[in-house]
Amino acid sequence: MTAAAFRYIDRASYDPNATEPFKKALGQIEDLRGQESHYTTDNSGFALYNSPAKETAFTDDAEVRSGYYAEVEELLRKKLPGVKKVAIFDHTIRRRTPGSARSPVQLVHVDQTPRAAEARVRRHLPEDEVEELLKGRYQIINVWRPIENPASDFPLALIDWRSIAPSDFVKVDLLYPKEWRENGEVAPDSESMFSTEGYEVKGETYAIAPNEGHRFFYAKDMTPEEVMFIKCFDSRSHTMTEGKTDIAHGSGHTAFIDPQTPAGSPGRQSIEVRCLVFYE
Template sequence: MAIITDDTIESTARTTLATLNYLLPGGPSINRRFVSAGVELNTGRYGPYPVTIRDGRAIRSHFTLARHGFTLLDAPTSITDFHDRAEVEAKYQDEVCEHVRQALGADLVFAQGWMLRSSSGERVAAHKAAEAASNKDEEGEGKKPYRHYGGLQPAAGEVHVDTEPSRQLAAAERLYARARPEGGPGFKRFVMSSFWRAFSPPPQDCPLAVCDARSVGDEEGTPNVLWVVDRVPETEEERLAEMDDAGQLAASIFEYREGHRWWYFSGMERGEVLLFKFHDSRPEERGGWRTPHTAFWDGSFEGARERESIECRTIAFWE
């Protein structure tokens, strides 16, 4: 009897060629990501690398969070219009938490916010203009600071993980205190993850690619400090000026490695979700403890449509 291995199963997958933006060596020593309404700008320099991306659609049951760091779930939603902010705010995060709790078997899941993304530059620009106009007072000044939550941003443009390992225990402790304001028994494990849903019709022109966590070394990744701002600094001198980076959240950004193994699921339907890990605190789960990811332009299908998606970040606790 022939032995069926991962390589045997995965060799049957359809492939497509694409370019992914990795961090280029030799750039600035300070890596920061400035985020404001409709715009995200990095100080690091990124370059396109040609890669093979495998389509996991036909073998979707092969992928698990524990081994690969990602999985495709059937996750129906009651949301009728993802552009209706009030509807999403009222119902979606509770839905997400329940789906994640069931998928991971955790005791407690806490939502960290949601964001819409679109591959359409025109749609993002129009949303940015509308947000700016609604935030102006009579003198034309902004009435409230930008909050990176519940808006519309462009598709992710570079290979990254939304967390940086050395900062995650402290972040988990803060979030657990918020989730259990009256106190709790404490936690022995936590998993930070993304719950990613494309809600525009398939096929989408700019889907999300995820990297098999087993193909990424534990030592890989460079901190990229997050600054949520009302206005992105206009000059490189401003962007690289002295700032208190130590007190900020950070992501991890990655340089190209030939061994990275990339996957996506073509033609995602509205009732499907890509669930993938940002950080798993349990050492024995290191086989799939974090998942680099990025959007890419997929030329596989004629008549591909604008990609619209919603992501919701959660943290799951085992108490």
């Protein structure tokens, strides 16, 4: 067990035109170690597995796409019964190292709203397959793995879906900078921290509002030989018209500063592969 200050959406000051309408709230984080089998993508929205990868460096984007993507698809088919099709649409590598373009995200969120998930299907699947695929069950799952060293620094925390209230979800635009430099994004030139100047809308996501009932979990010192399935959407979840009450939509998640991290621990490095998963 550890504790942290989590960065949440602040309903009281939320403005769709703001980039920093956030607040911090303290929370406890339970270690998944020893109880992994009790938490699945169906009931909690996340699942931890031991699954060493052939790819270990993750420095060549072409090799990640040609080799590691196949490993991820094989793992999804192995762990999730009934999968008929997997479409991997992108990945992000985060390194908390000097000069890195992508650092760990400290904001409690769920990556996809229902509208955004459907848009992903329409964007990434052949047009002649889309309508039939949308009739069946489909999910968006991020397959998250530490790179090079254990994720002791800025570890990943996840909320058990069953502890999130419907009122905790706030739809927000997913913003990306209009310009990028080699070592990172170009920050908006603005006098106000609340300005969206310099960004453009690339989708829709759920930010999460604070709730004392949230149950956070993490895998302490998660290693590169392990992966976390993070569900971001499920067309059969109870949030959907024909969904089931016992199926999670997804898991709110965030990076956090763990006060128990030993001094001198190497900066966190990780890869998350985003996958559309379709079922029979």
